Amino acid sequence: MSARWNHAIVVGASSGIGMAIARELVAGGCKVALVARRESELQTFATELNGRSIGSPVALVYPHDVTQYEEVPALFQQICHDLSGLDAIVYASGVMPQYAPEEYNFEKDQQQIEVNLLGAMAWINQAAERFGRGQTGTIVGISSVAGDRGRGGMIGYATSKAGFNAYLEAIRNRVGRLGVKVVTVKPGPVNTPMTEALDRSKKPLLIEADKAAHLIIDGAKRGKNVVYVPWMWRPIMAIIRSVPSFIFQRLKNLNS
Amino acid sequence: MSTAFEQGTLPLHADAPLVTSTAFETRMLPSERLERVWAWGMADSAMSYVYRPTTVAGIRAVFELAKAKGRTIALRGAGRSYGDASIRSEEISLDLTRMKRILEWDADKGHITVEPGTSIRDIWQYTIEDGWWPYVVSGTMFPTIGGAVAMNIHGKNNFAVGPIGDHVLSFDILLPTGEIKHCSRLVNTGLFHAAIGGFGMLGCFTSITLELKKVYSGNLLVEPISTSSLAEMMKVIEERESTADYLVGWVDCFAKGDSLGRGLVHQANYLAKGEDIKPAQTLRVENQELPDTIMGLVPKSIMWRFMKPFVNDFGSRLINAAKFHSSRLSNHRSHLQSHAGFAFLLDYVPNWKWSYKPYGLIQYQSFVPKDKAYEVFMRQILLQQKYGLVSYLGVFKRHRPDNFLMTHALDGYSFALDFKVTDKNRERLWALAAEMDKLVIEAGGRFYFAKDSTLSSSRLHAYLQEERVQKFLSLKRQCDPDSLLQTNLYKRVFLSQNG
Structure with missing residues (x-):
């Protein structure tokens, strides 16, 4: 049974995968609350989305910094009210600052944990509680294949995404039996501002954001627990996960 | 409950511009009150903050809370309206079922x-x-x-x-x-x-x-009358309306051709004083109560599971036909039946609506003046068959006008149709309803809020007529200047601009 989404929240909607997902949802007839830190980008994007629709706006704008955790409960309630319902939440906020080869940088680590993990927990906790009560709803967490292994080159990112994966699984084990779908999305490299700084060689199987968004929504609506984007990453990561640590340490390519 | 009310004392107006997150905080309602509140037909639901007061002071407190928080309230009783008459998304649901003294x-x-x-x-x-x-x-x-x-x-x-x-x-x-x-x-x-x-x-x-x-007896005298067409059903009702206390018709919407609109009428009459020789006994509550098993064996609480395989086109066609043909056998055989047994037919199988899971059902009921009723309802049956969306249960009744402002009744007939909702038929079902609405409005007919799921604002204005709508809205402004009381139904048929 494929789910019908009429009202959705996209956190991290001002660029990248979040933006592409919001665009795809609106095209599918869903009313979307756009949440992101940069208000002007959001406004421009909302104007674009609403420009195509007749009648009441299909995209609503909520400027919010995901690290302002204490704002989340009231904002979440207000958005549900403004949308008059909620069928799905997509958490797509994420940062991936670059580290120099020998760099240890707690600030960068902290920023990634805050945006990629703690912000997600603040939002998804709200959604999980609500969906559990309503015994319906879909939670989509945009994680990464990077969470499957602790690669030496992405200390903070890998840690935040591994944490996010565990968190989403824990939420699924809480509310899954109540009829709530929790979808862990693990994209490989996607052509977005976040990966712009990366070397082309570090972006195997690179896909465009709109293509990724399409695969993500399709997988989520079909009720999958884990969606690799594109699907080839599933067998690839199965192999990479099975590489013993004493070998993994020596693989320069995977640790840069 | 009182603490929640005490918190809700911030003076914030409903349409004040809200831009900052602190403003959001002042509008917050306690999330532990959030529940999914269902339309009875299960084809619709809303998440609402539910309050269940037990006193008038409790109702007042919820009114005050809503005003302070800039929220609206949907009043709700047992939630037995088929559609969205007692639900309101993301607002307060004021459930009155605990006030039952x-x-x-x-x-x-x-x-x-x-x-x-x-x-x-x-x-x-x-x-x-x-x-x-x-x-x-x-x-x-x-x-x-x-x-x-x-x-x-x-x-x-x-x-x-x-x-x-x-x-x-x-x-x-x-x-x-x-x-x-x-x-x-x-x-x-x-x-x-x-x-x-x-x-x-x-x-x-x-x-x-x-x-x-x-009443002078716990029983009614009930007579079933089998009718081979809608015309015959209307004739039977007209002949009997001056002498009957109750009249209700059931219509098999699947039947075609000469049998179009075939069905069964039940007439019931009160017993006069003295006709029941032991009224004290028949009037006992236990003699009214519906049995909890069928044929003394099957517990009725699980009956809906046995019905479920029949709640589809094939099964319902079969059941409707079987019901019609068996009515031929009991035609005109009068029998005594308790008031509760006759009146509460829908309660025979507890939670029968569950047989319509997972998408539920809607009911479409329209009221048409006497002289146009035959044509409109015949066309409604044909339309259902044309759409391939045939009602599994059709109920036919006779009505008289009354003096209430928003009345649904008139001198004529009503036809109530139960439709199964599925993931795929929703749009076509609503289109069928719109087409049937047109017939009803052209004939000067009416609709009934307790049943409605499909009416639009323009069609509401067309059947109620502007004067009546404006009279009601001006009374609402007097009684409820802040528009505190709102339901999804009210929003759909009064506030929505679409269609």
């Missing part, structure tokens, strides 16, 4: 005063042993009186005794302004005739006084 009972006059959450069942079980039965009951005994009066429900005897509003002697209503008004046919008559049938948009009933019907 019987405040006064005069067994000589047959007058009863109750709180709004008292159910029809609570009332008849309380009064029947004194020889009184409610004039008007619905096909199920579970609606609350508050809801029944707000919807101005009718029974299988609408042509004879009118809607429930015709048997309301008076009521007290708490307006969102904070004022309690006593209304009857002598005082506040305008509000009396608008709040009855006002679908909970003008205020909240706090007590209602009804007159009941004296």
Whole structure:
């Protein structure tokens, strides 16, 4: 049974995968609350989305910094009210600052944990509680294949995404039996501002954001627990996960 | 509960611009009150912050909370309206089912005063042993009186005794302004005739006084009359309406050709004084109660599971045909049946609606003047067959007009159709309803809020006519200046601009 989404929240909607997902949802007839830190980008994007629709706006704008955790409960309630319902939440906020080869940088680590993990927990906790009560709803967490292994080159990112994966699984084990779908999305490299700084060689199987968004929504609506984007990453990561640590340490390519 | 109210004292106006997150915080309602509230047909639901007060002061406190938080309230009784009449997404649901005290009972006059959450069942079980039965009951005994009066429900005897509003002697209503008004046919008559049938948009009933019907037996004399077409059914009803106390028709919407509109009429009459030689016994509650097993064996609580395989086109065609053919055998065989057994047909199988899982059902009921009824309803049956969306249950009734502002009744007939909703048929079902609406509106017909799921704002204006709509809205502005009382139904048919 494929789910019908009429009202959705996209956190991290001002660029990248979040933006592409919001665009795809609106095209599918869903009313979307756009949440992101940069208000002007959001406004421009909302104007674009609403420009195509007749009648009441299909995209609503909520400027919010995901690290302002204490704002989340009231904002979440207000958005549900403004949308008059909620069928799905997509958490797509994420940062991936670059580290120099020998760099240890707690600030960068902290920023990634805050945006990629703690912000997600603040939002998804709200959604999980609500969906559990309503015994319906879909939670989509945009994680990464990077969470499957602790690669030496992405200390903070890998840690935040591994944490996010565990968190989403824990939420699924809480509310899954109540009829709530929790979808862990693990994209490989996607052509977005976040990966712009990366070397082309570090972006195997690179896909465009709109293509990724399409695969993500399709997988989520079909009720999958884990969606690799594109699907080839599933067998690839199965192999990479099975590489013993004493070998993994020596693989320069995977640790840069 | 009081702590939640104490928190809700911030003076924030509903349409004040809200841009900052601190403003969001002042509007917050406690998330632990969030529940999924269902339309009875299960085809619709809403997440709402549910409050269940037990006193008038409790209702007032919820009104105050809503004002302070800039939120709206949907009043809800037993939630037995098929559609969105008692739900409101992301707002406050004021559930009155805990306010169910019987405040006064005069067994000589047959007058009863109750709180709004008292159910029809609570009332008849309380009064029947004194020889009184409610004039008007619905096909199920579970609606609350508050809801029944707000919807101005009718029974299988609408042509004879009118809607429930015709048997309301008076009521007290708490307006969102904070004022309690006593209304009857002598005082506040305008509000009396608008709040009855006002679908909970003008205020909240706090007590209602009804007159009941004296009965001399716990049984009715019931006669089934098999009818081979809609024309014959209407002829039977017309012949019998002056002598019958109850008349109800069932129509097999699957039948085609010469059999189009075939069905079965049930007539029921009260027994006169002395006809029942042991009234004290038949009037006992236990002789009214519906059995909990079928044929003494199968517990009825699980019956819906056995029905489920038949709730599809094939099974329902089979059941409708079987029902018609078996009615040929019992034609004109009169028998005695208890009041509850005859009135509450829908309660025979508890939770029968679950057989419509997972997407539920909607009911489409329209009311058409006598002279146009045959044509409109024949065309409705044909339309259903053309769309391939045939009602699994069609119920036909005779009505008379009344004096209530938002009335659905008229001198004519109504046809109530149960439609199964599925993931795929939703759009076509709504399109079918729109097409049937057109026939009804052209014929000067009406619709009924307790059943409705599909009506649009423009079609509402077309059938109620502008003058009536404006009169109601101006009364709403007087009673409820902040528009505190709103439901999804109200939003759909009064506020929405689409269609």
